[in-house]
Amino acid sequence: QLQLVESGGDLVQPGGSLRLSCSASGVTLDNYSIAWFRQAPGKEREGVGCISRSDRITYYIDSVKGRFTISRDNAKNTVYLQINSLNPEDSGVYYCAAPGSYVSCSVYPAAYTYWGQGTQVTVSS
Numbered sequence: 001q002l003q004l005v006e007s008g009g010d011l012v013q014p015g016g017s018l019r020l021s022c023s024a025s026g027v028t029l030d031n032y033s034i035a036w037f038r039q040a041p042g043k044e045r046e047g048v049g050c051i052s053r054s055d056r057i058t059y060y061i062d063s064v065k066g067r068f069t070i071s072r073d074n075a076k077n078t079v080y081l082q083i084n085s086l087n088p089e090d091s092g093v094y095y096c097a098a099p100g101s102y103v104s105c106s107v108y109p110a111a112y113t114y115w116g117q118g119t120q121v122t123v124s125s
Helices: none
Strands: 006-007 017-026 034-040 046-051 059-062 066-074 078-083 093-100 121-122
Touching: 006 093, 017 034, 017 093, 017 121, 034 066, 046 066, 046 078, 059 066, 078 093
Parallel strands: none
Antiparallel strands: 006 017, 017 078, 034 046, 034 093, 046 059, 066 078, 093 121
């Protein structure tokens, strides 16, 4: 059973940056595509970006392009989401997810089987 753990969420001021981490034990994350999602109160879970196996493809939704970057550190078995120029609309619980079968790179929640518990990001002055 793949278990994902997110960390790095915090309260930050507008314009600030955060780096979120998604780690796992017992499996090699480089064998999985990984997607990042966020969910604000009262809103549906939204995929913000994904990275395919072996970093061949990354994809971001338009509203985060140029501000969000997903990367891997295979030595640490960790996938990161770097978030720059944070604004209040970026607030929410951020989740990483992995598929149960092959998925190249998708931001649709239905494509993913394994989810972490989430980490809270709050952007406020």
